[in-house]
Amino acid sequence: VAGSVLGDLRRALPGITVAAPQAHHLHDVGSELRGIRGSSSAVILPRDAEQVQEAVACCYARDLPIVSRGGGSGLAGGAVPEGGAVVLDLSGLDRFRSFEPEQLRMHVEAGVRTSEVQRRARENGLLFPPDPGAAEQSTIGGNVATNAGGPHAFRYGSTGAWVNEIEAVIANGERIVVGGPSRKWVEGLDLKSLLVGSEGVLGVITAIRLRLAPAPEAAFPVVAVFASEQEGCAAVQGLVASGIACSVLDFADADAFGPLRDSLGAESVPAGFLLLMEVDGSASEASLLRQELLESVAATAVWTFAPLDQGGIRSLWRWRDEMSMRLASIYGGKVSEDIVVPVERLGEAIAGVRQIGRRLGLQTACWGHAGDGNLHAALFAADADADQLALARSGGGEVLAMSRDLGAGLSGEHGIGLFKREAMESTTPPPLAALLHGVRAAFDPKGLFNPGKVLP
């Protein structure tokens, strides 16, 4: 059947590249870590929005499920095709339609790398604040489709906060444009915000108008390590309440910080609870805020580290960026959940994750975005063998259930994708589940966009 789909699509779409799937089309980063792979009958590689329309119209007429794919850096399995679905690889949509630095805006196609968006902004004295972990690999379309966050979302909001307009292809290959020239836009129903974070179940995002910010003159990080989790979590709460405008308020528990101390030049520091903060603004304001931060943690921190030189700052951020992957390489295959708890329950959530790990005999570690209550809770399968991974996956399910008990959410920035769908299923009240399906059906009556994902 797969062969016949491939041949059929090639005949039906003569101007568009249609190929047999390669291994990487069956994965995202999350599914690789969990040892899961999908199956696909064909990959379509459109070059522009018109070709996306043609491809979607063609698949829609044939009742073929469509899974959009950006950089494949997702952690929730959202881009993993199942049951032979057609993969729509959007990497060919890689053009800047326009870039007007003096208007602080950019119109980009979905396949543009996020790092490229960031780089172009930076080179023009501007800032695209969202900074999800895999900026080099991920695409802006994927970031919009998952409402990707990152450390700076604490101050600047997630990707969606920087999206003014979205162009998308929906059922039957119809193209819609939603949103407007400015951030302010109240016109009917906010389908733009609905597409943000919709993980491919409503249609295919093909282009985005982004808003940019003036780059702050200076940004200074401050690291503080606390002997105990209690003291660390109290510091988080104190900082939230203090009014010190941190742009970043990240954390790593002892299980995450401990094994990575060496590379931070902190080998003799106790393996305690780490906070990584950042302040920005004019050089003078950022210096003042940095000093305030250092003073506010001075009484309880056992170690602080606040580099002022660009080299030191870059090294620190590289250390933070690599945290997730380095922990996986130290501890083994990783099942990482991405829960969001009320900020005052951060300590409880971390303790809960550790307890679940102990009961299952699995190493755990927690890190993430303390200020947003957004916790990356990882359970590691030491041998990365199937049994251990299955155990870790079941532990992940327990973490999600615990999150609900804490009045919390299943995902802050990774999305539901494939891996959290069961948790959505078991925790979404029936009227809400019906509503979600109803809204989806308005966009996609046949349910062909990313079927089996996201919705309960």
Add this chain to the structure above:
Amino acid sequence: VAGSVLGDLRRALPGITVAAPQAHHLHDVGSELRGIRGSSSAVILPRDAEQVQEAVACCYARDLPIVSRGGGSGLAGGAVPEGGAVVLDLSGLDRFRSFEPEQLRMHVEAGVRTSEVQRRARENGLLFPPDPGAAEQSTIGGNVATNAGGPHAFRYGSTGAWVNEIEAVIANGERIVVGGPSRKWVEGLDLKSLLVGSEGVLGVITAIRLRLAPAPEAAFPVVAVFASEQEGCAAVQGLVASGIACSVLDFADADAFGPLRDSLGAESVPAGFLLLMEVDGSASEASLLRQELLESVAATAVWTFAPLDQGGIRSLWRWRDEMSMRLASIYGGKVSEDIVVPVERLGEAIAGVRQIGRRLGLQTACWGHAGDGNLHAALFAADADADQLALARSGGGEVLAMSRDLGAGLSGEHGIGLFKREAMESTTPPPLAALLHGVRAAFDPKGLFNPGKVLP
């Protein structure tokens, strides 16, 4: 028929106040200015979300249209009942479910006055940044339902940017809760953001979890008047590109500023193009930014005014807040559109509005949120008689059509309501119109929530 609806609802809802409509239930501020009134058969006054559920279930079973009402300060006719619809007056939902200043959050019922939200925040060293014009009259539920903006939206975003969670009652009286404890939330489809700005056509918003910000230590306004519109619009563009972090970048053209000069102590200043800016932050940072602002406009402004004393600052903001109503009382009945243009086309849009007014023989004035390209374009009916108002309404239609020609939107913060529905109708592409109706039908299959509004 109206009498029988009233009697029937009274019998069916014994525990809830059901009353005959009073004059104010048939209006919002916008409809009064346009000389339009609605008709309603009954007003239901629930006291809590459970009573809203009962009321909606009852109306839904009887196929009775439901128009939710907050403070009635809307400018687009969104709360005007038509054809005898039942008015659901939410002013009884006026409780703070919780207020946790140290967590920077608040859980409020929909009928709480916006000014009360702002006041409670302020008294606790916090800031609820959205500041739509009628904070004393409007309710937070109405602000969420229209995604209300205001001057500070330039830096801080509109109301929706401060909403973490929404509780709403939908078809058949079902209650849903969407969103989460933190701003970060990617869980299925973002129905929270879809309810923001939905103007009552999806259901009834009953409660909102709001996010708050630490109050900045200082906020300083700067007024600059330019002899020509060209110079003023160039200054707007320069400021957007400059990276000076204004929290407000408002404008008033000569027709708006001219007649209000006296009350600003600017009687001898030319009736030029006015910018009202604000900077905030720590006292030292705000002072520096204020100085930068003054320097940046020094070369072209003919007059600047930058009070530092609290009395002077308050007077200036009162002057700004009253601008709209005072212009209406000077010039006559007002038809005000609320278009959003790309910021570099602000001058073109203002000139276009003036031209439309001249052709129709009507006084016009433009003011609003220059930094967001959000223009309040008013056409005045000198005698407020029916013919003049009809002429002004037709001019309003021309303004909306012009806005589309400028690649712009129909509304930045007032919404579509009743008055812009025709413009939605004539300018929304059919696939998008079908989609909007499909999404609405998922929430409200019978189309009973605010029928005849908002959607094309």
